[in-house]
Amino acid sequence: MLFKNDLIRIPYTPDLTTGGIDYACRSLRYTYNRMGGSDAKRLRRIVGGIAVELAFRRHLGEQGIPFDVKGATPFTDPDKYDVSLGGHRCDLKSFMITRKKQISDLNRDLGLLLGASALIPSDQFVSAGHKNSDVYIFAFLTGLQAASQAEMAKASEAGNPLHLIHTMPKNWAKPDHWRSLGMLALKSDCEETLIVELGGQDAERQFLSKKITLKPRERMETEAGFHTLAYVHVDKMPGGQVGIHSPVLEETHLIAPHDWGNIWVYGMDVILAGFLTRKAFRQKARELPVGSRVYQYNRTRTKNLAVPIAELQPLNDLFEIVKDWKKHEE
Template identity: 45%
Template sequence: MPSPADFLRLSYTPDLTEGGIEYALRSLATTYERGGVPPYGRLRRLVANIAVEIAFRRYLSQNNILYEVKAAAPFSDRDRFDVILGGRRCNIKSFLISHREQIRAIREDPAVLMDAPALVPSDSHAGDGHSYNDLYLFAFMSGLVASSPGDLKKAIEKKQPHHLVHVMPEAWSKPQSWVPLGALTLKSESAEELIVEISGQVEAREMRRVGVSIQPGVKVRLDEPFYSITSLHVNRLPDARLGIRCERMKETRIVAPHEWGNIWVYGMDIWMTGYATYEEMGQRATLLQPNARTFQYERTRVKNLALPVSKLKPMNRLFDKQNFDLG
């Protein structure tokens, strides 16, 4: 059983967010969004999850702890890797805490995390590819987001970093026919120059990014070998609409100023609270139904296996060479 003194606290640096954004944007080529639900909240959570994974690997390297990395899902997720410690795969489950009151409470007394549930989606746990002695590592990351127009405006005024993206619809990001989109035409109605970065896939389904400067009211044509376009990124919040079209589609995609999402996560602290084996999680956890309120979620969306943080094994046992059976 861990105590707050056993929690592993990892420092947070902006490059962790940058690494998370890089992965999150690449993931758009293979993930499907829920109808009617803006994707930007999911992307911010993914940015935070990847930031935690990078921070953990950095900690291992800085402390000369031997580990390997292996593809998490080689056929469906070629860009994501799990840490292997002592021959055991570590599946990190992390939770973004973005409410100021909770962030303050954790900083004042990390013991508030002891009663929080360590959650694993039950469908994921029941899926293929697990070994009985695989490890679940549970982390809570505190950090703010600037998702509302008001919060984004404040972040920009304070010259805080931000990353504005527009996720393209599936007709663009996952077209039914894998053929070239043809020449692209972009036009901005903003009063000043706009720098736009276009992300998508080429014929071999490799990701490609192309940047372009667009002057007010001037059409820009790009002859690039895109077969899909997953997202657009702009260097500043546009004050007017942006349009993009391709030769293969008749309709122009119009992006209004309010249709850009800020996926930057303003990370603060990462608390690695403990771990459990795959077998233990299946035997000791309780089943938590959807729509449950938990410490980390106002409402869960799926069934989860839940085990209190107080019932996990302390993180220091992962690194104890005299106790590497991890039992």
């Protein structure tokens, strides 16, 4: 059973967002859009999820709780676990809360989270390779987003950071034939100079990025050797179109000002809620159909297994057990 005092609040720092953005961009080719929505929305979810993972690891280190990292999560397997506690692999499930009213209410009474649901997508839960002793840890991230054009403009005017990204269509990002895209050429109709970052894969399918200074109406070419181009990032909102040409595809892709999405997450707090072993979760869980309303979502977009947050076990209990295991090993 979980109580309000068992919830662990961790202050948010901007480096958690930058770490999440780096991962999201590198994993773009491989991640699965389970929940639907735009690419920018999907990337913001990934940014938020990685930010929570980084905050969790930081908390473990600061509290002297021994843990192992089983290698960075491969981008080809985004559901694979990273952290192991006492030899038990941990799967951190996080939920982002962005509605201002909810955030305000939680600032007054964090105990409202006890009415939320610990969710695991049904297809994830039945996938192979899990043990009954695996540990599911549930967490929340409170923070704001600037997703619409008006919100982005307002954030920019207020001096808040933006991370503007445009995801490329399938024939650029996931081509049917593996070959070089050729010498890419870029041109901008903007009045201002842009710093443009291209991200994709090289001939060996490794992540490749290249930054280019793009002056107004000047054609720039890059010999970076892209075989796929997953995204384009710019340092400021362009006032006009940006075009990218591939001689191999014989295509110029034009990006209008409204085609950029902002994936910066303006985090406030990470709240570590509680945990259950896989076996205990299965015993407590009920099926939640698509379209269900829960505290953190107006409607769920996937079929889930759900356990009330109040029925989780306190994380500090787990941390003390892990410390005790470590002492007996020494």
